[in-house]
Amino acid sequence: MNAQKRLxxxxxxxxxxxxxxxxxxYTTTFELLIAVILSAQATDKGVNIATRKLFKVANTPQAxxxxxxxxxxxxxxxxxxxxxxxxxxxxxxxxxxxxxxxEVPDTREALEALAGVGRKTANxxxxxxxxxxxxxxxxxxxxxxxxxxxxxxxxxxxxxxxFLSTTPKQYLHDAHHLLILHGRxxxxxxxxxCGECCIVDLCEFHDKQLQPVxxxxxx
DNA sequence: ATCCCGAGGG
DNA sequence: CCCTCTGGAT
Numbered sequence: 278m279n280a281q282k283r284l285x286x287x288x289x290x291x292x293x294x295x296x297x298x299x300x301x302x303y304t305t306t307f308e309l310l311i312a313v314i315l316s317a318q319a320t321d322k323g324v325n326i327a328t329r330k331l332f333k334v335a336n337t338p339q340a341x342x343x344x345x346x347x348x349x350x351x352x353x354x355x356x357x358x359x360x361x362x363x364x365x366x367x368x369x370x371x372x373x374x375x376x377x378x379x380e381v382p383d384t385r386e387a388l389e390a391l392a393g394v395g396r397k398t399a400n401x402x403x404x405x406x407x408x409x410x411x412x413x414x415x416x417x418x419x420x421x422x423x424x425x426x427x428x429x430x431x432x433x434x435x436x437x438x439x440f441l442s443t444t445p446k447q448y449l450h451d452a453h454h455l456l457i458l459h460g461r462x463x464x465x466x467x468x469x470x471c472g473e474c475c476i477v478d479l480c481e482f483h484d485k486q487l488q489p490v491x492x493x494x495x496x
Numbered sequence: 497a498t499c500c501c502g503a504g505g506g
Numbered sequence: 507c508c509c510t511c512t513g514g515a516t
Contacts, residue, residue: 313512314513316511316512316513317511317513317514318500318501318510318511318512318514319502319503319511319512319513320511320512321511322503323503323504324512354502355503356503357500357501357502359500359501360500360501361499361501361515362500365515393515395513395515396513397512397513397514398512398513398514401512415512415513416510416512416513417511453512461511461512465510466509466510466511467506467509468506
């Protein structure tokens with residue numbers, strides 16, 4: 278795909294999505310970190326319902342540790358994978374206190390060393406909390422990248438590297454949220470709304486019988 | 497490659 | 507019913 282077409286796609290997305298930021302509710306970087314950990318394979322809507330109650334009671338590493346495993350689970354039961362997530366969140370909180378004075382670190386290495394934090398979550402924190410031009414490739418970006426051919430690849434890492442190397446500089450920071458919101462509301466996994474899509478005419482996927490784009494399992 | 501796992505949508 | 511949702515750890 279040539280650079281003009283790429284730029285045109287991002288310009289249209291930016292026009293259609295005036296506020297490209299996360300829909301997770303948070304008031305501190307710590308809250309954002311916990312919300313993003315909980316958001317794995319879950320809808321942000323469901324995460325917000327849980328964290329609204331959780332953060333009201335506990336929104337510091339020590340306060341969450343004080344809840345204990347079953348206490349924390351009681352707040353996040355309605356989210357999928359709750360047992361594994363509760364364990365990870367507790368360990369993550371302990372790590373924050375032991376290694377970072379209770380603060381959220383701002384480097385990829387330190388973030389990925391935290392329990393429950395992998396490359397995708399680290400990319401979200403670096404972008405959303407610290408303003409770094411990272412692109413977190415989740416199920417939405419993987420699908421949208423491959424469908425539009427903005428960034429193709431068999432693995433999320435491949436797709437991330439293509440996005441990073443080809444996205445127009447002025448859209449590097451907002452690309453992640455522009456693409457995720459486009460994927461969530463228009464370029465949906467099932468029954469994509471091509472009829473109301475602002476980039477149909479620029480998209481390879483529209484009106485073609487292509488294989489469904491499924492995200493790879495694991496890494 | 498497999499497990500974790502609830503809720504909402506179609 | 508089946509699919510999907512801002513994945514990560516083993």
